[in-house]
Each structure stands twice: as C-alpha cells, then as structure tokens.
Amino acid sequence: MSRLPGRMSTPPTLADVAELAGVSRQTVSNAVNNPDLLRADTLARVQAAIEQLGYQPNRAARSLRTRASHLIGLRLPPVQEGTANALMDRFVHSLVETAGAAGYHVLLFDGDSADPLAGYDDLLRSTAVDAFVVTDTYLGNPQAQWLHARRAQFVAFGRPWGNAEARHPWVDIDSAHGSELATTHLIDRGHTRIAWIGWRKDSLVGEERRSGWTRAMRSRGLATTGLASRVEDTVNSGRMAAAALLDEARPTAFVCASDTLAMGVLHTLYDRRLRAGEDIAVVGFDDSQVAQTVPPGITSVRQPLEEAASEIVKALEGLLATPSYVGPGAMLKPALMVRGSS
Amino acid sequence: MSRLPGRMSTPPTLADVAELAGVSRQTVSNAVNNPDLLRADTLARVQAAIEQLGYQPNRAARSLRTRASHLIGLRLPPVQEGTANALMDRFVHSLVETAGAAGYHVLLFDGDSADPLAGYDDLLRSTAVDAFVVTDTYLGNPQAQWLHARRAQFVAFGRPWGNAEARHPWVDIDSAHGSELATTHLIDRGHTRIAWIGWRKDSLVGEERRSGWTRAMRSRGLATTGLASRVEDTVNSGRMAAAALLDEARPTAFVCASDTLAMGVLHTLYDRRLRAGEDIAVVGFDDSQVAQTVPPGITSVRQPLEEAASEIVKALEGLLATPSYVGPGAMLKPALMVRGSS
C-alpha cells in the first residue's frame, strides 16, 4: 500500500520507506542502525526516502523487539515545603539534558512515601525502563539491595554508605571537602570562632559534612569545643541553634550543613538586628536559589550537579552496554560560591 | 514451555499465565483489561496465576498493539539561575503524582532553546508519548499551533493568549485575582501608597498580574500614578526599580509580579537598613521557597499547582478518551500566603 506524504493519519513505517526506496524492510532498518552495512548508493536512496516521509522508528515496536526502552526511571522524592532545597530541580534538569544527549529519556515516577519500592516494582516488571537512577541511598535504605536482588540496572547518586560490598556504579559528591572549603574560607577572612550547624547524628551525609569543618578547624589549630550543634533540617531549628550558639559560644561565623539551616541563622540575625557578612559571617550548603537571591547573598557550597549527571549517564551507558559493568565510583568536588554573607 | 516462578531470567508473559491457569492468552488479557467478561471462577483462577507469577503486562507490546504508550511528555524549560522560581518543581511533582494516579507516567525531555519544537517532533513521530503538557503558551509561541497542525494531543498550562479560536483544552491561573488579593490585603492593613513592580509590557501574564493591582487600587479610590514600574524579571532589576520608586513616589508597600522581584525589593530595603513588614510592606508572587524561608517571610501569592495538575490530568483523560475533546478551559484561583513582610 502506498502513502501520500502529506496526508497520512498514521506515521510512516519501515515498510513504507522500504517500498518508496525499492528495498526490503531489513535494509531500511540497517540504514538506520548499521549504515555501514549498505552500499553507499543504496544508503543514500534509503535516507532520501526516510527524509521524504519523515520516518522515525516506532519506539514501542523497537522496544518490544530489542528489549530496551531507552528510558531511565527516576523517582521524585516528596517535596518539602519550607526548606531551601532546590537541589532536585537542578539535578533533574542536568540529568534530562545529558541523558537526552545519550539517546535516553527520563521517566518520572512518584515516591509513594509509604512504600518507596512500589513504583520501582511496577516499572521493572512491566519492563518500562532500562535502568534507574537512585537518589537517596542513605544507610538502611533498602532500595539498592532490593534492586540488586531483582537484577535491576541502576546507578546511585550517593555512595553506598556502610555497604562495602555494593557492586553497583555510583556517583557522589565529596561534601566534606565542601564544608572544609567553606571553613577555610572563613578562617582566611580572619574568623577563629566558627560554629557548625548540622544535621542529627544519624545522617551520614550530615556527619560527613561536619567532618570537613572539624578537619579545617583542627588543621589551623582552632578549637571546636562548644561550637557545634546538630538539629533537624528546618529553618526554625537553624534559627534556634544559631540563637543558642550566639549566646553561649559567641562565634563570629557559622558554617551550615544546608541553605535551609543558613536561612535559620539569618532569621536569628534578623531578630537581633545583626547583618550577615558585616557582623556575623554565614555560609550555607547547596547554592540554592534562596542563597543566590536573599540579601546580601549567602556564600554557599555548590554541588557540581551537572557533572554528577554526566557521570551518571556515563555509568548508565556502561551498565547497559555491559550488564555486569561496575563503575569506579566517581567522587566529585564541590565549589564555594562566595557572596555577601562572608 | 513451563517456567519455575523463582528462577526466571525473563519476566513472565501472558502465555505463561495462560498455561498456568489453563486458559487461553486472550482470557488472561481479558482478566486484566475487562474482568467483567469472565465468569467469576475463571477470573479467580487467572488472577491467582497472575499473582503467583508476579505478572505485569509488557508495556512495549501493549503499546505497540494499542497505539497508546500511557506516557505524557513534558518539556522542561531551561533553568534560570539567580531567580526565585521554584514553580516548575512543585508543578512537576503534582503532575507526576496525579498522572500516576490516572495510570500515566511523565516523560521529561529537554528544551533545546534554539529549536523548542525539536523535542516534540522527535517524541511525536516515534509515537513515544500519547500527549503533551505544554507550559509556555505565551503569545507568539508556536508550540500550540504547531502541535495542532501535527494532530498531536496536548493540554496547555496557560490560556491561549490572543488566539480565540484555539481548540485545545487548557488550564490557567487567574493571576490578576492573585495580585488583587495581595493589593487588597495591603490596603486593609492601612497602606494607601502601594507600588507595583512588574514585567515588561510584552509579557501578557505580567500585564494581567498588573491589572489586578490596578483594579484593587481603583476600586478603593487610590491613585496609581507614578507607582508602577516595569522591568526584567531579575533580582537586580527589582532592586533598582524599588530604589527609584522609593525615591520618587514614596510608597509604603510593594506588590511584585514575582518573588524574584520581591527579593530585589528586599535588597533595596537591606541597603537602606529598612525592615520588610515594619518599615515597608512587600508582597511577592509564586510562594517560592525563597518567600517561605527568607526572614521575615515574604507574603506571596500561591498558585494552586496541585489543583492545576489535577485539572490537566482530567483534561488529558478526556482528550485521550475522545480525540476531539475540548475542555471548558479551567481558570483557577490563587491564594495569598501572609507572612512577616506585610
């Protein structure tokens, strides 16, 4: 059956192109997937036909045959109102971009907070995605193990905390280095009493960020006693922690485990009519839009999410090419964005 | 061929279930898609077999046969650093959630800023998605017309500005109502000289938001002359506009077309050692994380994005059930989140 290019209700198929070019279906398929198998003149003829009809392979059919969907699943963690976290937004963007360049699309699914694995199971069993990007790999999170048991392919954004035998590729950011940068920066500005406001002890990422502060302080011979606080990651916790520290330990600067906590510090400064960057220095973590836009600008540690996304996609490509692929585990360095608050 | 449930390299298929249940493939298919066609006892037997094997229909095969992927395409607009915009994040979340509940997944693709249509074309021709959600439908944006010409299904988030004959479903937010709420709120607090900082005249959304301010002022008999400013949507533009207005028109309150501009106002207040909410009132737009976390909290107009997502999914379902479906065009009301800045 022939088709008139302008007037079709249904997209053109391989067979349409084949007929127009006067070759077989398979030859068209080869022209698309293995052009070097064809003689130059045949290839040109087929490509002209493809062009003329505006042909693109049907994804469902291709996916059925090759058992590859070229989709990558990403679970969106629940949004937290009232925090400064715009991390995910930037990360998703970078991921979509780099994945797109590699021929993959990103499929989002919802994080049912009750059963975080439900969404994974669904997509996995219906063979909807080729692989997952797993973002929250904190200790005790069952996802990595669970996915491994189901032989699902995935790359973790976040190192396999406390699981040395983990055999999956991962990418993470050296956030201890980040808070070390932040602390050193403050020391260089002449501060000696630099306080830390971080997360509670059960957060491994929190402890890691804290270790950067400790390391920087110790290496310059500065005391840390009484200068640290561990709280929930909310603005109000940060505010109260800052107030308590100011009263008891009289720091001249704060390093925070997140921009949310840094905003808490700003609240306390606001209450006391102090000015960030003039009276007290403040450094945050994540380089969120909040840090970027609030006066006088919060100095903040910026995670290289674009780079992380690119490493993740690289690992995914390796994984999908060689199922037993195990990446080296990429550890990336964050950077300090200096603004008015320090 | 029989399969042992625990030890399979490949997911179970319809045929496996059929064999186990002692029925034909089609009967299993019916059990999944039209359960009421089966006799109760057969249905139970088939469902048991499905359960036992952990069967889920292969999406590619189903998609190939039914010509429906149950995927919805969403183009991620480029991120803007240095603005307070966290709109998209919340919207994407809500969309993923409500779409998921309706059996659809969201497929993200990248906005090549040079050719915004490239991504659409790709997905459309490869029949990868059933429909699109189009988010930037400002005047002169070719997407709506282009998609219509290709007979692509889509729902617009944003009314069809200046195109009365548009025949596609859309959902939008009555942002004039939002700035009217904001302005009235300030008037109720005793302000009479209320300034407007908005976007440049070629932004229709900007003009609409502005009209809410004008309407509220006029209806209370207040003058607007010299109290309005139209600038780029950046923090620095807002800062400069606020400074100029303060010098020339001496307003006691600002209503802004975005939280980004409101942050600009806060910068000017900071420069002049004035306090938002005490010396000068400030209201923003979008209820971003910035507005939520910055001291003393910025009063801001919150768009009902969850509701918008739900209306969009409703329209999508209508669209995909009846291809010629045209929704009524839902216009939603925003709400004012009052905080310390007013």
Next chain:
DNA sequence: ATGCTTGGTTGGAACGTTCAACTGCACGCC
C-alpha cells in the same frame, strides 16, 4: 426438532521492529 441469541472462551492475525538464517553474485584460488 430447528434456528436464533447470548455469554464465555478460543485461535489466528496484526501492531512495527530486529534477529538469524539464507540467497545470489562476484571474486579469487588451487
């Protein structure tokens, strides 16, 4: 009895692609 419906189930075909095996054909080599 015969024909007509109806509810439940079946087998074959089809969706559009790629895989694996195959067919011609030209070439070179003993």
Next chain:
DNA sequence: GGCGTGCAGTTGAACGTTCCAACCAAGCAT
C-alpha cells in the same frame, strides 16, 4: 570446474500484547 569467501541484500520468524472472527454450549422461542 569446483570450492570457499565475502559482500549486499532478502526472507521468515519472533518479541508480547490485543483485535477480530469464529466457535461452543446452553437457553429459549419458534
């Protein structure tokens, strides 16, 4: 001449699902 060898392209089958026409038994009216 026979035989392998490699190139260019073809053919039939398969991926896993749903659509379609047909079938079968049972019920019911003729």
